Amino acid sequence: MTTERYNPRETEPRWQKVWDDTNLFECDTSADNEKPNYYVLEMFPYPSGRIHMGHVRNYTMGDVVARYKKAKGYEVLHPMGWDAFGMPAENAAMQNKTHPKGWTYDNIAAMRKQLKSMGLAIDWSREFATCDVDYYAQQQRLFLDFLKHDLVYRKNAKVNWDPVDMTVLANEQVIDGKGWRSGADVEQRELTQWFFKISDYSEELLGAIDTLNDWPAKVKLMQSNWIGRSRGARIKFPFVKSESVVEKELICFSTRPDTLYGASFMAIAAEHPITLELAKTNAKLQDFVQQCRKMGTSAADVEKAEKRGFDLGLTVAHPFIEGKELPVYAANFVLMDYGTGAIFGCPAHDQRDLDFARKYDLEVTSVVASLDEPDQPYSVENTAFIDDGILINSGPMSGLRKAEAIDKAIDVLAENNQAEEEINFRLRDWGISRQRYWGCPIPVVHCDTCGVVPEKYENLPIELPEDVTFDIPGNPLDRHPTWRNVACPSCGRPAKRETDTMDTFVDSSWYFARFVTPQNENPVDPKAANKWLPVDQYIGGIEHAILHLLYSRFFSRAMSVAGHMDISEPFKGLFTQGMVVHETYGNKDIGWFQPAELEIREDEGKRTAVRLDNGQEVPIGGIEKMSKSKRNTVDPDDIMQTYGADTARWFMLSDSPPERDVEWTDAGAEGAHRFVQRIWRLVQIWADTVASADLPSSDADISTLRKATHKTLKAIGEDIEKLSFNRAIARIYEFVNVLSGVKLETQDAPTVSAMREGLFVLIQVIAPMMPHLAEECWKALGNKTVVSAEGWPQFENSLAQDDLLVLPIQINGKKRAEIEVSPEATPSEIEDASLALDVVQKFLDGKSPKKVIVVPKRIVNVVI
RNA sequence: GCGGGCAUGGCGGAAUCGGUAGACGCAAGGGACUUAAAAUCCCUCGGCCUUAGUGCUGUCCGGGUUCAAGUCCCGGUGCCCGCACCA
Numbered sequence: 001m002t003t004e005r006y007n008p009r010e011t012e013p014r015w016q017k018v019w020d021d022t023n024l025f026e027c028d029t030s031a032d033n034e035k036p037n038y039y040v041l042e043m044f045p046y047p048s049g050r051i052h053m054g055h056v057r058n059y060t061m062g063d064v065v066a067r068y069k070k071a072k073g074y075e076v077l078h079p080m081g082w083d084a085f086g087m088p089a090e091n092a093a094m095q096n097k098t099h100p101k102g103w104t105y106d107n108i109a110a111m112r113k114q115l116k117s118m119g120l121a122i123d124w125s126r127e128f129a130t131c132d133v134d135y136y137a138q139q140q141r142l143f144l145d146f147l148k149h150d151l152v153y154r155k156n157a158k159v160n161w162d163p164v165d166m167t168v169l170a171n172e173q174v175i176d177g178k179g180w181r182s183g184a185d186v187e188q189r190e191l192t193q194w195f196f197k198i199s200d201y202s203e204e205l206l207g208a209i210d211t212l213n214d215w216p217a218k219v220k221l222m223q224s225n226w227i228g229r230s231r232g233a234r235i236k237f238p239f240v241k242s243e244s245v246v247e248k249e250l251i252c253f254s255t256r257p258d259t260l261y262g263a264s265f266m267a268i269a270a271e272h273p274i275t276l277e278l279a280k281t282n283a284k285l286q287d288f289v290q291q292c293r294k295m296g297t298s299a300a301d302v303e304k305a306e307k308r309g310f311d312l313g314l315t316v317a318h319p320f321i322e323g324k325e326l327p328v329y330a331a332n333f334v335l336m337d338y339g340t341g342a343i344f345g346c347p348a349h350d351q352r353d354l355d356f357a358r359k360y361d362l363e364v365t366s367v368v369a370s371l372d373e374p375d376q377p378y379s380v381e382n383t384a385f386i387d388d389g390i391l392i393n394s395g396p397m398s399g400l401r402k403a404e405a406i407d408k409a410i411d412v413l414a415e416n417n418q419a420e421e422e423i424n425f426r427l428r429d430w431g432i433s434r435q436r437y438w439g440c441p442i443p444v445v446h447c448d449t450c451g452v453v454p455e456k457y458e459n460l461p462i463e464l465p466e467d468v469t470f471d472i473p474g475n476p477l478d479r480h481p482t483w484r485n486v487a488c489p490s491c492g493r494p495a496k497r498e499t500d501t502m503d504t505f506v507d508s509s510w511y512f513a514r515f516v517t518p519q520n521e522n523p524v525d526p527k528a529a530n531k532w533l534p535v536d537q538y539i540g541g542i543e544h545a546i547l548h549l550l551y552s553r554f555f556s557r558a559m560s561v562a563g564h565m566d567i568s569e570p571f572k573g574l575f576t577q578g579m580v581v582h583e584t585y586g587n588k589d590i591g592w593f594q595p596a597e598l599e600i601r602e603d604e605g606k607r608t609a610v611r612l613d614n615g616q617e618v619p620i621g622g623i624e625k626m627s628k629s630k631r632n633t634v635d636p637d638d639i640m641q642t643y644g645a646d647t648a649r650w651f652m653l654s655d656s657p658p659e660r661d662v663e664w665t666d667a668g669a670e671g672a673h674r675f676v677q678r679i680w681r682l683v684q685i686w687a688d689t690v691a692s693a694d695l696p697s698s699d700a701d702i703s704t705l706r707k708a709t710h711k712t713l714k715a716i717g718e719d720i721e722k723l724s725f726n727r728a729i730a731r732i733y734e735f736v737n738v739l740s741g742v743k744l745e746t747q748d749a750p751t752v753s754a755m756r757e758g759l760f761v762l763i764q765v766i767a768p769m770m771p772h773l774a775e776e777c778w779k780a781l782g783n784k785t786v787v788s789a790e791g792w793p794q795f796e797n798s799l800a801q802d803d804l805l806v807l808p809i810q811i812n813g814k815k816r817a818e819i820e821v822s823p824e825a826t827p828s829e830i831e832d833a834s835l836a837l838d839v840v841q842k843f844l845d846g847k848s849p850k851k852v853i854v855v856p857k858r859i860v861n862v863v864i
Numbered sequence: 865g866c867g868g869g870c871a872u873g874g875c876g877g878a879a880u881c882g883g884u885a886g887a888c889g890c891a892a893g894g895g896a897c898u899u900a901a902a903a904u905c906c907c908u909c910g911g912c913c914u915u916a917g918u919g920c921u922g923u924c925c926g927g928g929u930u931c932a933a934g935u936c937c938c939g940g941u942g943c944c945c946g947c948a949c950c951a
Contacts, residue, residue: 082950087950170949260867300866300947427948436949504949542868546947660877665890668876681904718880861883
C-alpha cells in the first residue's frame with residue numbers, strides 16, 4: 001500500500017473555510033439558549049504588527065479548551081479583540097511619519113490574518129478593538145458613571161518629566177535616570193491627575209481572594225501581598241526642638257510599635273510638608289529635596305538607591321522614655337504615599353533603618369531577644385533581627401513575644417492618647433491620567449467659572465481628532481485648537497477640554513464583559529453579562545498577575561455599583577502560561593542575529609552558529625524570552641508555511657508543562673511534524689479496512705487494544721480539564737504506539753472493530769489540538785460530518801480499569817520485588833502474599849518483620 | 865531593595881495526597897530496507913563496578929522529619945517574573 005504525505009498547505013485553508021462557511025464557532029449568547037454556557041478567553045493581544053510564538057502558545061491553549069468544551073456539549077464563547085491603544089503607535093508615528101490610527105488598524109489586519117491561519121475556534125463576529133469609537137464611547141460612559149458614584153477623583157501625583165523634550169515619560173522610557181530620546185536628566189514633576197478609588201475596595205479585594213478557587217496559589221499570594229494589609233499604630237511624637245515648624249507633633253505609622261524602645265531616630269519623606277516647609281529657608285535642604293526628585297518614580301529605583309538622609313535639626317520626645325529625644329531626618333527611602341510619610345527608625349530590627357543608622361552613625365539598640373537565647377538582646381552587626389522573639393528592656397512589653405508585644409504597645413499608647421490603632425494598605429489609588437494622544441479621552445471639561453465639569457452623556461463619544469501631527473514631542477491634543485476649545489457643558493461659556501487620556505489598563509479592565517454583547521448600546525447588557533460572567537477560564541501571561549487582574553477585579557465591582565451588572569469577580573478560573581524562549585546568537589559588541597539568519601552546525605556534540613550571508617561564526621548565547629532586542633525570534637508565519645498550523649500548535653502544547661517556559665527548537669518542530677505525518681500514515685493504512693467494519697460489540701471483548709482506547713480517552717479528558725496538555729500529548733503518543741503495533745495482516749473481525757474504535761477515538765481526541773489534520777483523517781475514515789462539530793466520545797468505565805495491579809515491594813524502603821494483586825485485594829491479603837515471596841523470605845532470614853506497611857493500590861514496605 | 869516563582873539524564877519533561885525516579889518526546893549510537901539519500905522500521909541510551917547483582921549510587925548544595933522524601937521542614941546557591949506611566 002502506498003501512502004501520500006499529508007499536505008497542510010492544501011488542507012488547512014480548506015477546512016478553515018468549511019468552519020467559516022457554516023459559522024461553526026459563532027456563539028449564541030441569547031437568554032433563551034438553554035445549553036450550559038462556557039466562556040474561555042485568552043488575554044487579548046496588543047496589535048504590534050505580527051503575532052509571535054507567545055501568541056501561538058496562548059491562543060492554542062485556549063483553543064483546545066474551547067473545542068473540547070464545545071464537544072462536551074457547552075455553548076462556548078471564545079472571542080478575540082485588540083488591546084489597541086498605547087505608546088508604540090505614537091512611537092511609530094514619530095519614527096515613520098504614520099498616524100497611530102492607520103498604523104494600528106493595519107497591524108490588526110495583518111495579525112487577524114495570521115491568527116486565522118492558525119485555525120482557531122473563535123467567534124470572529126464579536127471582534128472589536130479598544131480604539132474603536134464604539135468601544136471607547138462606552139468606556140467614557142463608564143467613567144461618567146464612576147464619577148457619579150464617587151469612584152473617581154483628582155489629586156496631585158508625580159510624573160517623570162523630560163526637560164529637553166518637554167514631555168512626560170513612562171517609567172520604561174527612563175533609562176538610568178535619563179530620557180530615552182533626549183538623554184537629559186529626568187525630573188519628577190507634580191501634575192493634577194485622575195484617580196480611581198480602588199483603595200476603597202482594599203479590604204473587599206483582599207477578602208475575596210479566598211473565593212478564587214481556580215486561580216494559581218502564587219497569583220493569589222502576590223495579589224494579597226500587593227494589597228498589603230497591615231495593622232499598626234499611628235503614633236504621635238511631640239516636637240521638642242521645632243524652630244519654624246508649625247505642627248506640635250510628628251505623626252508616624254508603624255507596624256512594629258513593640259520595638260519603640262529601640263527607636264533612635266525619626267525619618268520623614270523628602271516630599272513631606274515639614275521637609276518642604278523647612279526647605280523654603282534652607283538652601284542645603286532644598287538641594288537635598290532636588291536630589292531626591294531626580295531619583296525616578298519607580299519603586300525599584302527608590303529602594304535600590306543608597307539610603308541618604310538630611311538632619312533637619314529637629315527633635316521629638318520618645319513616647320515611653322522620659323527625657324529621651326530623637327533626631328528628625330528627611331530621608332530618600334521614606335515614601336510619602338504610604339502611611340503618614342514618616343517613620344520612627346529602629347535600626348536593630350529593620351534592615352533599612354540599620355543601613356541608615358550605620359551611615360549616619362546613629363545608636364543601634366537591640367530590644368528583641370531570639371527565641372533560642374531569650375535572656376539577652378540579639379546582637380546586631382550589619383543584619384537587623386526581624387524574626388519572632390522576646391522583647392527585652394522594653395517597659396510594659398518586656399517578656400512578651402512579638403505578636404503580643406505589638407498588641408500591648410498599641411494598647412498602652414492608645415490609653416495615654418499617644419497613638420491610634422490603624423489598618424493600613426499598601427494598595428494605592430489607581431492613577432489613570434496619561435499625557436498622551438493614543439488613548440481614550442477623559443470626558444471632562446475645565447471651565448474657569450464652573451471648575452471641572454463632566455461631559456453630558458448625550459455629548460459622547462468624545463472622539464479623538466484625526467488631524468494631529470507627531471513631529472514634536474508631547475501630547476498633540478494639547479495643541480489642537482478646535483478640539484481643545486469647547487463650550488462648558490454646564491454654563492456654555494468658552495472652556496477647555498481635558499487633554500489627558502486614560503491608562504490603557506482601563507481598556508483591558510472590562511473588554512471581557514463587552515464580548516458578551518459587543519454591539520449593545522450600553523457598555524453591557526445586564527442580563528447577558530450576569531449569565532455569561534465570570535469568564536470560566538482566563539489564560540494569559542504571569543506578567544499580568546497583579547495589575548491587569550487586580551484592576552479588572554476592581555472594575556467588575558465598580559460596574560456592578562454603577563448598575564451595569566451584578567458580578568464581583570471577573571475571572572472564575574485563571575491560568576498563567578509560561579513564555580516561549582529561544583537560544584540567542586551574538587553579543588552586545590557584534591550585535592544579535594535571528595535564528596533564520598544562521599545555520600546551526602553540529603560536530604561531535606559541539607554546536608556552532610554560522611552566518612548564512614558570509615559564513616562567519618557567531619557565538620551562541622543563553623536561552624531567553626523571545627524578544628525584538630535580542631532578535632531570538634521565530635516567525636510563526638514561517639513555521640506555518642513550512643510545517644502547517646497543526647504542527648506549530650502541537651509543538652506549543654507538547655513537552656513543557658503549560659505554566660512553564662517552553663524552548664522553541666527546530667528539532668522539536670520537526671519532531672512534531674513527523675508525528676503529524678505518522679498519524680496520517682496510520683489512518684491511510686487502515687482507512688479502507690476499518691471503513692466497512694462494525695464498532696465493537698459490548699460483550700466481553702476485553703482486548704488490550706480496547707482497554708488502551710478507553711484508558712486513553714478517560715485520561716485525556718482529565719488532563720484537558722486540568723489544562724495538562726503536555727500529559728495529554730504524552731498519552732496520545734503512547735496510544736499511537738499501541739495502534740501502530742497492530743499489524744494490518746491481523747484482519748480478524750474483533751481486531752478490526754477494535755481498531756476502528758481506536759482510530760475514531762484517536763482522531764476525536766487530537767481534534768482540539770490539531771483540528772485540520774483531524775478533519776482530514778475523519779473524512780478519510782469514511783465520515784461525512786466535520787469532527788469539530790462532533791460530541792466528545794464516552795469511555796466505558798469497565799474497559800478503562802485494570803484487572804490486576806503491580807505493586808512494588810520494598811524492604812526497608814528499597815524496592816526488592818513486585819507482586820500482582822487484584823484491585824479489590826485487602827491489605828492483609830496483600831501482606832500475606834508479599835511475605836510469602838521468596839525474595840522477601842530471603843531478606844527476612846527466618847525473622848519476623850518489625851512492621852509491614854501496605855498502602856492499597858500503591859506499595860508494600862516491609863521493615864525488618 | 866521588596867514580593868512571587870523555578871531547579872529531575874546530553875535536552876524538554878513524567879512521577880495524582882509523601883509511596884516503583886526518569887513515562888512520553890527530542891538528540892545521539894547501532895542495525896534493517898535502499899544503487900544511494902530521504903522517509904520508515906527495530907535495538908541501546910543517568911552514573912558506577914576485579915562481585916554485572918531485582919548490586920551500589922542518583923532529582924541544585926548542606927541539614928532535618930518519616931517505615932518511605934524529587935515531593936514536607938530549616939539554611940544556602942543559581943536563574944526567572946512583578947514593583948503601580950510597557951502591554
